[in-house]
Amino acid sequence: MIGPATSGIWGCGVDLIEINRIADSMERWGNRFLDRLFSAAEQAYCRTRGRPAAHFAARFAAKEAVSKAFGTGIGQHLQWLDICVHRGAEDGPPRIQLSDQAAAWARTMGAGPILISLTHTREYALAQALILTGRHPADASSETSQ
Numbered sequence: 377m378i379g380p381a382t383s384g385i386w387g388c389g390v391d392l393i394e395i396n397r398i399a400d401s402m403e404r405w406g407n408r409f410l411d412r413l414f415s416a417a418e419q420a421y422c423r424t425r426g427r428p429a430a431h432f433a434a435r436f437a438a439k440e441a442v443s444k445a446f447g448t449g450i451g452q453h454l455q456w457l458d459i460c461v462h463r464g465a466e467d468g469p470p471r472i473q474l475s476d477q478a479a480a481w482a483r484t485m486g487a488g489p490i491l492i493s494l495t496h497t498r499e500y501a502l503a504q505a506l507i508l509t510g511r512h513p514a515d516a517s518s519e520t521s522q
Contacts, residue, residue, distance in 0.1 A: 386487050387507040389444030391437040395501055398436055399429035413439070413456040421463070433501035434494040435461045441505035442472055442490060446482070453481050461492065470494050472505070482507075 401409045410419055414435060422431040439459040443449045450456060458478035461470050472490040474482060488508040495502050 384509045385506055386509040387445035387447060387505075389441040389446070389505045390503065391440035391444065392500055392502045393433050393437050393440075395427075395430050395433040395496065395499060398433040398501075402429060402432065415457060415460045417462055418460060430496045430501060434496050434503060437501045437503035438470070438472070438492050438494055438505065441503040442492070442507075445490070445505040445507045446485070446487065454478055461494070 410432070414422070414432065418432075418435055422428045422435065425431045438461045439450070439456060442459050443451075443454050446454060448454055455478075458475040460473045460475075462473055463470060470492050472492050474490075486509065491506045491508065493504045
C-alpha cells in the first residue's frame with residue numbers, strides 16, 4: 377500500500393486508443409510497425425494472447441500515458457522503446473520498465489516508481505500511469521531486510 381509518508385504523486389497520465397487503429401497499422405506495416413514501438417518481449421507476450429491487437433493497443437496506451445505523466449510526450453526525452461510494459465510474475469500486474477537512459481533522465485527529474493493500470497474492451501484500450509515521488513514501500517522493506 378502506498379501511503380503519504382512514503383510517497384506522493386509526481387505525475388499522472390492517461391491515454392485511450394481505438395484498438396482498430398493499432399490493428400490497421402499492424403496489417404498495413406507489419407513487423408516494421410511493431411519493431412518501432414514494442415520490445416521483443418512485449419511482442420512475444422501480445423502474440424500469445426487471444427486478441428493480440430487489443431494487447432498491443434493497451435501497451436501503446438501505456439507508453440502514451442507514461443510519457444504524458446512525465447509531461448513530455450514521446451519525443452526528446454522518451455522514445456517508444458524507452459518504455460516497456462511487462463509482467464513481473466505470471467498473470468501479475470503490469471509493470472513499467474524504462475531503458476537505462478530514460479531511467480537516468482527520470483531520476484534527474486525527481487521521478488520515482490511508475491504504476492500502470494491497463495484495460496480494454498472490444499473497441500478501446502486505456503492506460504493510466506502514476507509516477508510517484510519518494511521511495512516505494514517495497515523498496516524500503518527490501519533495504520531493511522538486506
